[in-house]
Amino acid sequence: MILCVALNPALDITHHVPGADWAGVNRPSQVRDRPGGKGLNVARVLRALGADVLVLGLAGGAAGDEIRAGLEAAGVPSRFTPIAGATRRTFTVVDRVRGQSASFHEPGPGVAAGEWAEFIVAYEKCLAGCAAAAFSGSLPAGVPEDAYADLTGRAVAAGVPVLLDTHGEALLRGAAAGPAIVKPNLAELEAATGLELSLPDGSADHQAVARAARRLRGAGPEAAVVTLGPAGLWASTRCGTWRAVPPAPVAGNPVGAGDAVAAGLVHGLVTGRPWEERLRHAVALGSAAVAAPAAGEFRPEDYEAALAGVVVTQEADG
Amino acid sequence: MILCVALNPALDITHHVPGADWAGVNRPSQVRDRPGGKGLNVARVLRALGADVLVLGLAGGAAGDEIRAGLEAAGVPSRFTPIAGATRRTFTVVDRVRGQSASFHEPGPGVAAGEWAEFIVAYEKCLAGCAAAAFSGSLPAGVPEDAYADLTGRAVAAGVPVLLDTHGEALLRGAAAGPAIVKPNLAELEAATGLELSLPDGSADHQAVARAARRLRGAGPEAAVVTLGPAGLWASTRCGTWRAVPPAPVAGNPVGAGDAVAAGLVHGLVTGRPWEERLRHAVALGSAAVAAPAAGEFRPEDYEAALAGVVVTQEADG
Numbered sequence: 092m093i094l095c096v097a098l099n100p101a102l103d104i105t106h107h108v109p110g111a112d113w114a115g116v117n118r119p120s121q122v123r124d125r126p127g128g129k130g131l132n133v134a135r136v137l138r139a140l141g142a143d144v145l146v147l148g149l150a151g152g153a154a155g156d157e158i159r160a161g162l163e164a165a166g167v168p169s170r171f172t173p174i175a176g177a178t179r180r181t182f183t184v185v186d187r188v189r190g191q192s193a194s195f196h197e198p199g200p201g202v203a204a205g206e207w208a209e210f211i212v213a214y215e216k217c218l219a220g221c222a223a224a225a226f227s228g229s230l231p232a233g234v235p236e237d238a239y240a241d242l243t244g245r246a247v248a249a250g251v252p253v254l255l256d257t258h259g260e261a262l263l264r265g266a267a268a269g270p271a272i273v274k275p276n277l278a279e280l281e282a283a284t285g286l287e288l289s290l291p292d293g294s295a296d297h298q299a300v301a302r303a304a305r306r307l308r309g310a311g312p313e314a315a316v317v318t319l320g321p322a323g324l325w326a327s328t329r330c331g332t333w334r335a336v337p338p339a340p341v342a343g344n345p346v347g348a349g350d351a352v353a354a355g356l357v358h359g360l361v362t363g364r365p366w367e368e369r370l371r372h373a374v375a376l377g378s379a380a381v382a383a384p385a386a387g388e389f390r391p392e393d394y395e396a397a398l399a400g401v402v403v404t405q406e407a408d409g
Numbered sequence: 410m411i412l413c414v415a416l417n418p419a420l421d422i423t424h425h426v427p428g429a430d431w432a433g434v435n436r437p438s439q440v441r442d443r444p445g446g447k448g449l450n451v452a453r454v455l456r457a458l459g460a461d462v463l464v465l466g467l468a469g470g471a472a473g474d475e476i477r478a479g480l481e482a483a484g485v486p487s488r489f490t491p492i493a494g495a496t497r498r499t500f501t502v503v504d505r506v507r508g509q510s511a512s513f514h515e516p517g518p519g520v521a522a523g524e525w526a527e528f529i530v531a532y533e534k535c536l537a538g539c540a541a542a543a544f545s546g547s548l549p550a551g552v553p554e555d556a557y558a559d560l561t562g563r564a565v566a567a568g569v570p571v572l573l574d575t576h577g578e579a580l581l582r583g584a585a586a587g588p589a590i591v592k593p594n595l596a597e598l599e600a601a602t603g604l605e606l607s608l609p610d611g612s613a614d615h616q617a618v619a620r621a622a623r624r625l626r627g628a629g630p631e632a633a634v635v636t637l638g639p640a641g642l643w644a645s646t647r648c649g650t651w652r653a654v655p656p657a658p659v660a661g662n663p664v665g666a667g668d669a670v671a672a673g674l675v676h677g678l679v680t681g682r683p684w685e686e687r688l689r690h691a692v693a694l695g696s697a698a699v700a701a702p703a704a705g706e707f708r709p710e711d712y713e714a715a716l717a718g719v720v721v722t723q724e725a726d727g
Contacts, residue, residue, distance in 0.1 A: 104498075104500075106500070106513050106515070108513065111431075111511070112511065113429075113431045113509065113511045114509045114510070114511060115511065115512070116512045116514060117511065117512065117513045117514070118513075118514050118516070119513055119514075119515060119516075122515050122516075153471045153472075153474060153475045154471075156471060156474075157471045180422075182422075182424070182500055184513060191431065191432045192432070193429070193430065193431045193432060193433065193435065194433070194434045194435065195424050195426060195435045195436075195437055195502060196434060196435070196436050196437075197424070197437060197440050198436070198437075198440075
């Protein structure tokens with residue numbers, strides 16, 4: 092079983108409003124509610140790949156109840172530690188006529204010390220027998236800054252490999268606790284290492300990325316996989332360094348593409364794929380996710396088509 | 410007790426976003442959830458006036474649960490017949506920097522015939538011992554078009570006077586069932602009578618309003634009270650015709666002002682105020698409601714100040 096930790100999930104509400112009036116009253120043509128946030132996207136992609144997953148997280152209020160019910164309806168098992176605060180919502184207005192969309196992200200709830208302690212108990216119970224654990228997203232207020240380091244340490248002690256996908260202080264502290272993989276994007280890697288990673292034309296400076304990834308890996312994790320958007324992945328691992336490039340730029344919704352990559356990496360880890368294959372699948376899942384309308388989803392035919400076109404090359408390690 | 414019927418309530422979600430980006434991601438500085446819809450606004454104003462109220466309505470889904478909890482927290486007793494459909498939400502983004510706000514109103518849920526039959530049973534049980542009943546707002550899909558006529562007929566049979574605040578077919582059919590008061594606004598009266606009621610400068614044509622109100626009253630209700638926005642009220646009753654004008658235009662939020670007027674009219678009805686006093690209080694409540702930030706609220710000092718300045722004049726009846 093793969094444990095997907097979602098400490099700050101969200102209820103994603105989407106209104107489709109053709110020709111929105113930003114200074115008046117609108118009547119959306121379509122309304123959609125959906126459990127969201129990075130951890131749940133990873134879990135959904137893993138579930139679609141046929142993996143046995145369990146979502147573990149914190150949830151409260153009406154949005155928390157909706158998330159529980161939505162995951163159950165989608166066949167994704169979950170166990171949320173109840174919190175007194177209300178789980179956040181994201182509200183997105185999609186105007187297809189203007190090709191414009193606006194999002195409004197509520198602040199997450201505060202988590203009490205006792206609630207966090209309760210989560211840790213639930214987490215420890217689930218660790219035994221896990222094939223891997225994925226930690227994704229930001230930490231809600233009230234949760235200690237070293238929460239991912241703590242969770243990673245407990246997993247490592249239990250022999251469970253960890254993928255960590257977060258940023259800032261939580262990434263730096265978590266990386267030091269020895270996860271199998273950290274998966275920053277370019278901006279997150281830049282912030283974590285203080286290195287300038289873009290060329291004047293806006294594209295990634297691969298030499299600098301190689302150095303930064305190696306430096307981050309030196310801080311504790313066994314591998315650092317950097318998502319470069321449409322340019323694919325850069326992976327610095329104990330077994331070598333690779334670049335994986337998708338077949339062609341895909342038009343669509345990049346939200347959740349990084350989560351599909353994370354799911355591909357964890358899936359490759361638990362199925363024992365060698366790094367080159369793991370990266371090939373992760374990039375293909377990322378491309379298929381961009382083509383899908385909603386985060387955490389992909390069409391198997393897009394995945395297979397992308398898989399055939401991904402180019403993985405071994406590189407010099409910075 | 411005053412029965413406030415809310416067949417299509419809403420959960421009103423407000424995000425305050427200074428300098429909103431209508432094509433990007435925003436982080437609201439303040440989030441507020443609140444039971445909404447016309448029926449609940451009337452109930453809240455009546456409750457603030459010290460009246461004994463009971464909200465009766467239809468509610469379902471997570472938003473329905475939040476409305477129940479929100480009314481309980483506000484000390485407004487309610488009894489909602491559960492429905493399988495999800496109660497609608499309205500979502501409003503307020504940008505105080507630009508002085509702009511955008512609203513997104515979800516469609517209401519569909520109501521099954523069995524659910525409507527259950528509501529009628531609950532309604533009949535509550536009618537006995539009621540001092541008055543107020544019916545406000547649109548009908549949700551699935552509820553018969555003559556729903557307000559049916560509810561009015563049952564109330565009249567039980568000796569309970571009714572205030573009806575709706576529009577279109579529901580207003581026309583409901584008016585014929587003999588409510589004590591119908592309370593259209595200018596546009597609703599225009600639609601109901603087919604008469605042109607505005608002068609070329611956009612203000613109300615009082616002679617035409619007088620004719621239209623008398624005509625609507627001729628269709629069944631004992632009184633037709635027309636809200637004219639900042640120009641106050643026009644009342645065509647069995648006892649005479651009056652115009653009630655607020656002291657001065659008030660800056661603020663006109664949403665819910667009509668509901669405050671409705672509450673004032675029902676309150677005056679049950680407390681036995683003569684028409685002139687009833688209208689004076691209703692106009693003052695409407696003005697105080699405009700000055701309050703949220704629909705269904707008013708500050709007692711605004712109400713009292715407005716009360717002193719309202720001018721009520723008897724008019725010729727069309």
